């Protein structure tokens with residue numbers, strides 16, 4: 698009997714990058730651009746390539762890269778969720794040994810300011826992840842859209858008090874602090890509500906992807922600005938709840954937020970100077986890290 702066995706495996710290409718210029722035939726100089734980084738990993742009947750050095754089943758990762766680029770040229774890559782569905786259905790249909798795929802597409806935030814000129818609002822990104830297994834059929838998949846690296850700060854209207862106190866506590870309660878974070882908001886789609894990968898590939902759901910992503914960004918920024926935040930925990934929960942309320946195709950909304958601390962300088966040593974919440978030290982580390990995943994109550998389905 699062999700000493701070992703293959704517990705699991707997957708392979709493919711990561712960091713496949715392209716810039717797609719989308720041209721409007723009616724307005725030849727009016728463009729949209731997408732700069733994207735794509736990962737495609739294949740799942741399937743590749744066991745003997747690991748256990749017997751038999752490469753016959755391997756679709757080379759170089760072929761995976763070529764496929765991503767040819768489909769980026771031939772197909773509409775906007776929105777990235779549609780392009781992910783396109784790649785998933787292609788790879789699982791073309792090769793009988795491919796039984797599933799895991800896809801990740803990261804889109805940079807190029808914002809148009811003239812017909813064909815753009816500003817990179819870096820580091821903000823939109824990300825789509827898709828996990829699909831052929832056995833389940835195109836109605837069953839796991840797709841998420843992620844808003845990432847949107848850095849925000851508010852200089853007042855944030856509090857933190859009433860927390861657990863013990864012999865390890867030094868933190869002072871506050872009703873007026875600086876609050877800053879790098880937003881990461883993950884939207885998990887409900888395939889039953891959204892529709893099949895075939896419908897997504899056809900572009901029938903483009904409007905939902907565009908509306909929901911814009912809405913997520915708007916709600917996040919609005920609640921961050923307008924709420925007198927009692928804590929990161931309470932604010933992120935309110936954001937997720939509002940997104941679920943306004944977007945019935947989503948099953949879960951998650952947030953992952955670092956609490957980037959700005960620490961008030963004590964300037965009393967200088968003739969008793971009162972800081973008055975005006976001068977802070979941007980502390981690079983450590984940071985708080987607060988996460989939650991919010992779902993819909995059964996009665997609100």
Ligand SMILES: O=c1[nH]c(=O)c2[nH]c(=O)[nH]c2[nH]1
Pocket residue numbers: 857868927928929930956985
């Ligand atoms: O919003 C906050 N949540 C915490 O859990 C926490 N912990 C802490 O030290 N400061 C904060 N702020």
